[in-house]
Amino acid sequence: MALDQSFVGRTYPPTAPYEVGREKIREFAEAVGDDNPAYTDPEAAKALGHPDVIAPPTFVFAITFKAAGQVVEDPQLGLDYSRVVHGDQRFAYVRPVRAGDRLAVTSTIEAIKSVAGKEILDIRGEVHDEAGEHVVTAWTKLVARAAEEG
Amino acid sequence: MTQPLKAKIAYDDVEVGTELPPRTFPVDRAALVRYAGASGDFNPIHWNERFAKEVGLPDVIAHGMFTMAEAIRAVTDWTGDPGALVEYRVRFTRPVVVPDDDRGAVIEVGGTVAAKLDDNTVRVDLLVTSAGQKVLGMARAVVRLA
Numbered sequence: 001m002a003l004d005q006s007f008v009g010r011t012y013p014p015t016a017p018y019e020v021g022r023e024k025i026r027e028f029a030e031a032v033g034d035d036n037p038a039y040t041d042p043e044a045a046k047a048l049g050h051p052d053v054i055a056p057p058t059f060v061f062a063i064t065f066k067a068a069g070q071v072v073e074d075p076q077l078g079l080d081y082s083r084v085v086h087g088d089q090r091f092a093y094v095r096p097v098r099a100g101d102r103l104a105v106t107s108t109i110e111a112i113k114s115v116a117g118k119e120i121l122d123i124r125g126e127v128h129d130e131a132g133e134h135v136v137t138a139w140t141k142l143v144a145r146a147a148e149e150g
Numbered sequence: 151m152t153q154p155l156k157a158k159i160a161y162d163d164v165e166v167g168t169e170l171p172p173r174t175f176p177v178d179r180a181a182l183v184r185y186a187g188a189s190g191d192f193n194p195i196h197w198n199e200r201f202a203k204e205v206g207l208p209d210v211i212a213h214g215m216f217t218m219a220e221a222i223r224a225v226t227d228w229t230g231d232p233g234a235l236v237e238y239r240v241r242f243t244r245p246v247v248v249p250d251d252d253r254g255a256v257i258e259v260g261g262t263v264a265a266k267l268d269d270n271t272v273r274v275d276l277l278v279t280s281a282g283q284k285v286l287g288m289a290r291a292v293v294r295l296a
């Protein structure tokens with residue numbers, strides 16, 4: 001069944017803040033095998049002009065995708081998550097995420113489309129720090145395959 | 151952005167067509183387990199071969215976000231400062247299949263400066279392949295140079 005177009009433009013309440021820790025950044029950088037010292041060494045990060053270690057560019061997805069769960073699991077929207085794959089991902093950065101940040105995400109449904117039996121859902125996650133400053137925006141496109149007949 | 155940028159690459163030193171150093175990133179099953187833990191994405195298609203095959207995949211596949219994380223290293227290692235990244239987008243077009251052997255898979259990344267933009271930024275187009283096939287489409291980054 002096609003998703004309800006009236007959900008386009010719906011914005012969900014901001015998430016409780018996620019506190020970014022140095023050791024979580026280190027764990028993520030090690031998991032992707034990235035030894036850039038800006039992720040683990042505060043002095044190296046400061047030499048680049050950052051107040052503390054920064055996170056790799058895709059780190060914030062773990063936070064925005066969890067926030068998008070509000071949309072994905074919204075019973076009124078009725079998305080069948082077992083049929084969903086990640087289609088596209090985009091980030092626009094005002095500044096890098098860094099240790100000590102307390103980040104809240106506001107998710108908005110930007111578009112709902114039906115193409116060739118697939119449901120395509122575009123979710124925008126606006127990430128702000130504790131001071132209310134915009135840090136990064138993440139756009140996630142989810143594609144749900146059509147349910148099989150029978 | 152008021153922070154000082156100490157990018158290794160100067161805007162004036164690149165032109166459209168400038169190629170970034172090509173990179174290769176290995177990925178094996180252990181890397182996927184580690185990434186699952188670090189990212190919180192425990193979807194079994196990334197570690198459970200039986201489950202992956204049940205849902206029609208050829209084998210365990212890498213997290214798309216893992217591939218996205220590897221691909222941008224071609225850019226962040228080129229500029230030196232990962233904080234100089236302004237925008238980054240990809241389309242997940244084909245999975246990176248990771249067999250349970252001693253070698254796993256390899257993600258190959260090439261990058262080319264496709265446009266010189268305002269404020270010392272350039273657009274880099276990335277070509278990301280595994281086993282000879284393109285795994286990311288429309289993979290583009292905008293990065294601020296010195």
